[in-house]
Amino acid sequence: MKFVISNQVVLSRVPDGPIAPYLGGFADSLIATGYTAWWIHRQVLLGASFSQWLGRKAVALQDLTSDHLTRYLQHRARRLRPRRDDHGALTHLLGFLRREGVVPEETTAVPTPSSVDQCVLAYEAYLREQRALTTATIVNYVPFVHAFLEHRFGAGVVKLSCLSAADVVNFVRHQAPRLHRKRAKLMTTALRSFLNYARFCGDVDVDLAAAVPVVPNWSMASIPRAIGPAQVRQLLASIDRRTALGRRDYAIVLLLARLGLRAGEVASLQLDDIDWKAGQLSVHGKSGYRNKLPLPADVGRAIAVYLKSGRPPSTSRSVFLRARAPVCGFQGGCTVGSIVRHRLQRSDVDAPTFGAHQFRHGLATEMLRGGASLGEIGELLGHRHPQTTMIYTKVDIQALRKLALPWPGDAR
CATH class of the missing domain: 1.10.443.10 (Intergrase catalytic core)
Structure with a gap:
């Protein structure tokens, strides 16, 4: 006897087991997110088989964990050839059941954060809430700050008041030779940001950010690669x-x-x-x-x-x-x-x-060659600082030649 799950899924028999009442809602959620009819049918069929296995094992929904997925797939592999996406399909089903509130979220033991971790978490919150920096910027800064604190305090307690200019200089000298020039400059920027945060918190009285060494770099050394x-x-x-x-x-x-x-x-x-x-x-x-x-x-x-x-x-x-x-x-x-x-x-x-x-880069280059000012270019590109737009002045070589002063003395 056929059993209709949804308008796109029909099973050859009535499903049983603890998940059976939720298969229709699961199919509807897959339809809503744009999956094909073939893929929906396959996921529901796999879910029905998994539900039947759970029923035989007397596993209640409130006891269901991701470990049951692995055990079921091992059982299934003894008689059917496994597919690479089987685990992903069941994980999708488990996620649906958790969103529906019929399967509780798995609780895992969260290790107690170290003193370094706690300090970094507080710094992250400062960047996000006080400075309103983007996630991408925070992700770039945090690893350098974590490495700096581990370099200075190891597994011990972090005391920002104990930081000195020598600690900052030693860390930069140790790390900079191992990094690409751009990464080294990002590291020094992250350190200045963190040391300003430490001063903001009142843990540091002096301006340690000024002690961060400058990574050698020719100003505007690279020309942006622009598509024509x-x-x-x-x-x-x-x-x-x-x-x-x-x-x-x-x-x-x-x-x-x-x-x-x-x-x-x-x-x-x-x-x-x-x-x-x-x-x-x-x-x-x-x-x-x-x-x-x-x-x-x-x-x-x-x-x-x-x-x-x-x-x-x-x-x-x-x-x-x-x-x-x-x-x-x-x-x-x-x-x-x-x-x-x-x-x-x-x-x-x-x-x-x-x-x-x-x-x-291509748009900025063409605007510059068309006579647009750096202010106009910066406004269109959303640059908040004029220095960011200055890099494009190196692109239009012909325009720069017109601004060049003649060489003193007679031409030879």
């Missing part, structure tokens, strides 16, 4: 906009190229950030900074086409969604970077890099 206008046009032309995926990726590349957005800014773009009447885009920049930008007609048209005939049905407010289940917004800028890399690899474009940031 012809390369951008070639890349856009290579994207097949007849497909939903193509319409999404075309809109993303156009946003990067025309507005110079960062990959993370594109990923975090929400439907409410687009003001269609005013023709404006509200961009969530670094440190929570919001910047309103004009929405070019071609960019707005590309986004509208994607929203109308490319974006999967979803309750998510993110503009751009994953093309494969689970259908949801991007987790971060890395997804946008992967899309750019994939599109460049499939095209014949000879781009400077495979990254998304080259579009930002």
